[in-house]
Amino acid sequence: MDSVEAPKKSLNFIEAMVEQDLRDGLNNGRIQTRFPPEPNGYLHIGHAKAICIDFGIAEKYNGICNLRFDDTNPLKEDVEYVDSIMEDIQWLGYQWENVYYASDYFQQLWDLAEKFILDGKAYVDEQSSEEIAKQKGTPTVPGTESPYRNRPIKESLELFRKMNTGEIPEGKMVLRAKIDMTSPNMHMRDPIMYRVITDHPHHRTGWTWKAYPMYDFAHGQSDYFEGVTHSLCTLEFEVHRPLYDWFIDQFQETDYRPRQTEFNRLNLTYTVMSKRRMLQLVEDGLVSGWDDPRMPTLCGLRRRGYTPEAIHNFIDKIGYTKYDGINDYGLLEHAVRETLNKTATRVNAVLDPVKLIITNYPEGQVETLQTENNPEDEQAGIREILFSRELYIERDDFMEDAPKKFFRMTPGKEVRLKSAYIVMCTGCKKDEEGNIVEIYCEYDPNTKSGMPDANRRVKGTLHWLSTENVVEAEVRLYDRLFIVENPTADERDFRELINPDSLKVLTGCFVEPWLKNEPALSYFQFQRVGYFNIDPDSSAEKLIFNRTVSLKDSWAKEKRK
RNA sequence: UGACUUAUGGUGUAAUGGUAGCACUACAGAUUCUGGAUCUGUCUGUCUAGGUUCGAAUCCUAGUAAGUCAGCCA
Numbered sequence: 001m002d003s004v005e006a007p008k009k010s011l012n013f014i015e016a017m018v019e020q021d022l023r024d025g026l027n028n029g030r031i032q033t034r035f036p037p038e039p040n041g042y043l044h045i046g047h048a049k050a051i052c053i054d055f056g057i058a059e060k061y062n063g064i065c066n067l068r069f070d071d072t073n074p075l076k077e078d079v080e081y082v083d084s085i086m087e088d089i090q091w092l093g094y095q096w097e098n099v100y101y102a103s104d105y106f107q108q109l110w111d112l113a114e115k116f117i118l119d120g121k122a123y124v125d126e127q128s129s130e131e132i133a134k135q136k137g138t139p140t141v142p143g144t145e146s147p148y149r150n151r152p153i154k155e156s157l158e159l160f161r162k163m164n165t166g167e168i169p170e171g172k173m174v175l176r177a178k179i180d181m182t183s184p185n186m187h188m189r190d191p192i193m194y195r196v197i198t199d200h201p202h203h204r205t206g207w208t209w210k211a212y213p214m215y216d217f218a219h220g221q222s223d224y225f226e227g228v229t230h231s232l233c234t235l236e237f238e239v240h241r242p243l244y245d246w247f248i249d250q251f252q253e254t255d256y257r258p259r260q261t262e263f264n265r266l267n268l269t270y271t272v273m274s275k276r277r278m279l280q281l282v283e284d285g286l287v288s289g290w291d292d293p294r295m296p297t298l299c300g301l302r303r304r305g306y307t308p309e310a311i312h313n314f315i316d317k318i319g320y321t322k323y324d325g326i327n328d329y330g331l332l333e334h335a336v337r338e339t340l341n342k343t344a345t346r347v348n349a350v351l352d353p354v355k356l357i358i359t360n361y362p363e364g365q366v367e368t369l370q371t372e373n374n375p376e377d378e379q380a381g382i383r384e385i386l387f388s389r390e391l392y393i394e395r396d397d398f399m400e401d402a403p404k405k406f407f408r409m410t411p412g413k414e415v416r417l418k419s420a421y422i423v424m425c426t427g428c429k430k431d432e433e434g435n436i437v438e439i440y441c442e443y444d445p446n447t448k449s450g451m452p453d454a455n456r457r458v459k460g461t462l463h464w465l466s467t468e469n470v471v472e473a474e475v476r477l478y479d480r481l482f483i484v485e486n487p488t489a490d491e492r493d494f495r496e497l498i499n500p501d502s503l504k505v506l507t508g509c510f511v512e513p514w515l516k517n518e519p520a521l522s523y524f525q526f527q528r529v530g531y532f533n534i535d536p537d538s539s540a541e542k543l544i545f546n547r548t549v550s551l552k553d554s555w556a557k558e559k560r561k
Numbered sequence: 562u563g564a565c566u567u568a569u570g571g572u573g574u575a576a577u578g579g580u581a582g583c584a585c586u587a588c589a590g591a592u593u594c595u596g597g598a599u600c601u602g603u604c605u606g607u608c609u610a611g612g613u614u615c616g617a618a619u620c621c622u623a624g625u626a627a628g629u630c631a632g633c634c635a
Binding site for chain 2: 009010012016036037038040070072073075076129132133136137138139140141142143170171173174183184185186187188189192194195196197212214215216218219235236237238239240241242262264269317318319321322323324325326327328330331334335337338341342346371372375376405407408416417418419420422449454455458459460461462463525527528529530551552553554555556557558
């Protein structure tokens with residue numbers, strides 16, 4: 001029988017692996033993932049990619065996903081970030097099964113570390129970090145063993161305990177796994193498991209601990225304690241995997257074990273994604289903060305007008321592979337346009353207003369016209385707009401001497417005023433400097449939208465507002481933050497590569513009056529212009545809109561020719 | 562010159578030994594009361610060289626190129 005089912009969307013390699021594991025009956029068919037942020041900064045679109053796979057896999061295969069804060073470095077972490085991270089995850093539409101902290105496992109990790117010492121698999125090294133680094137060798141030169149490597153187990157155990165009492169100053173001792181100093185994998189050359197941090201409290205455990213586990217010892221073991229089956233992370237942890245597996249090999253008690261799988265991180269053109277660089281942008285005042293609408297942070301994108309659906313749409317398009325490429329910023333813009341096109345209410349807004357006078361329209365007359373809220377959505381309904389003799393139109397929509405392909409207002413030509421009448425341009429008035437101050441036209445009363453004559457073919461349609469019925473607004477036009485595709489790869493400092501036009505603030509713009517009562521973050525399509533949302537700093541007294549993304553503009557393209 | 566990983570149009574991603582497809586971009590055209598959206602079409606691709614096979618983007622070998630790793634960061 002013929003069927004018209006949509007072709008099955010192919011699985012990405014992680015989904016394929018999970019389905020294979022399920023077929024193999026691995027871990028009794030249990031699927032558990034985790035999203036493990038370090039609470040030391042704000043989440044960005046790259047994290048969103050990780051969140052979507054971590055939570056998405058759990059959701060798709062009836063598993064669970066926990067949120068686990070990887071808080072093993074008290075120097076860098078703060079509660080301040082915990083709340084914003086949770087907010088961003090929920091904004092994306094996900095709910096974790098449990099919230100855990102790596103610091104919840106400090107005792108368990110400690111006991112495990114002692115077991116490693118007792119088993120002769122870890123030792124306390126008293127050398128300086130410089131000495132340890134020197135002995136580590138290089139990728140091409142094998143390392144040499146520490147003189148403390150074969151000290152008595154009892155000695156290591158005593159010293160390890162002292163590392164946690166404050167008796168041992170910072171930097172004087174570390175606990176190291178005893179693996180192989182000649183391994184071609186640097187991470188296997190007796191990696192550090194614990195270091196001492198005495199003069200900084202942990203944001204959750206305070207002064208309880210003086211010895212803190214390193215990522216490699218904390219992360220995999222936390223996965224194991226929690227019962228994670230699929231530990232998904234980005235490509236740079238590939239070389240850590242042998243160590244991840246080695247630790248678990250040493251104490252694994254049943255068939256169960258977590259498996260680490262790496263996927264490509266998200267790189268975006270015209271964007272910097274590293275926490276360090278983003279922090280510099282904030283600290284140098286190059287952006288207004290972490291939630292500056294030009295930032296790739298989730299709070300920045302949210303303020304810019306991106307919706308969770310738009311983010312998901314984008315993440316769906318880019319996929320998960322092991323190839324470390326760079327994604328087009330244009331694809332992100334396409335994703336948000338595609339999403340908002342279906343949902344954004346259309347409104348009239350005139351960003352650069354000039355007065356249009358309909359000379360044959362009765363003075364003082366006001367008509368109430370109807371217009372669609374969204375032609376892409378029949379459910380969206382219609383609303384009323386007021387029409388009168390004097391209107392505002394976009395300065396760009398008039399040219400006194402227009403080229404042939406200019407389909408807008410120019411003397412002697414007809415254009416349609418959206419949802420109103422067809423008008424014929426008759427001229428304009430200029431000031432002494434030649435600036436156009438008024439444009440004149442005559443309307444055809446028989447061409448009101450809905451009337452038979454309104455079906456006349458007219459090339460251009462303009463948006464407009466009645467001068468009687470507008471409210472003023474500030475409009476912030478945002479564009480990509482950098483002028484080069486890959487600021488990180490450029491030899492110049494990335495701060496010199498900032499797009500000087502990434503923000504243009506327009507004042508004296510006009511919008512439909514009802515918009516002043518809409519809540520912050522509401523989003524709209526300014527008809528023929530772009531997608532805009534209401535900035536959180538906006539108020540009924542002072543309306544502020546952010547441009548999320550412009551509409552595609554084939555006239556701009558035509559003009560360039 | 563070590564280990565690990567990767568290589569499919571300009572970009573991202575499919576094809577799981579059997580017709581190289583999709584999306585974005587670009588470019589045409591149709592259509593349109595948004596120069597938006599929608600629709601149609603066009604351009605452009607399996608890193609190289611060997612091998613296995615009836616058949617290779619896919620498997621093997623070698624090369625080339627790229628990424629990651631030498632924090633008491635994660």
